[in-house]
Amino acid sequence: MSITNEESSNVYKFLRQTLTDQNNFVRAWSYNGFYELSRQHSMYKDETEQYFEMAMRDEAPSVKARIRNIMKKNG
Template sequence: MNLKEQLSNWDGKSTDYLGNLYDLIKSDSIFVDQLFDVLAEENLQTAATWLVKHALENGALLDQSRTYEFYNNADALATWQARLHLLQIMPMLRVPEELRYKLAKFCRFATEDENKFVRAWGYNGLYELANLYHEFRDGLDVVINSAMETEPASIKARLRNIKKNINANWQ
């Protein structure tokens, strides 16, 4: 059974299934190529982005062309889970300079998402971009402070961590 079929068999919930699948295919030399082949398919995006995230968390590396491709296709991620995975990957995978404005726009839209997880990680994405590219630092404090007044407690926890990182790393 190929990767596309295996991802199609996923129930949409069990990360154990995806973790076991990762363990089975991680040593396959074309694993990453197969993952990127299915990223364009909306019904497989959540599983594919989860696997990319899981691989990075386990020490895998993406070359520059795959990194570029991953971030360049951010706008095509249709599910909130796939968008969340991309945002969660940002601390692990450097955003290419030529895509920094595209990802800033993606992150700003994420801060308006109806899903609270995506919103929280959207703010974190803005921080990650500002950490890499200093031109994004101006105004980030205003955005974070404004969000602290309007966002629910679950998002405020992420915002407090961002403020702490800003204070520790940018002073």
């Protein structure tokens, strides 16, 4: 899914909000959204990596599994 420069700010804001959702499923897919956003807009890369590092320490096992799958895609 393509994210234009104009849309990237709104996508970023949405993903930031959903990272703190109570539902593990929503948070897991927020991390996936950050991965996609950072792939298309490098200015989000460092922040996304920091979120992944924090998540691997603090998140539920199901969310960590989603992040591991994302990281496998990234090589």
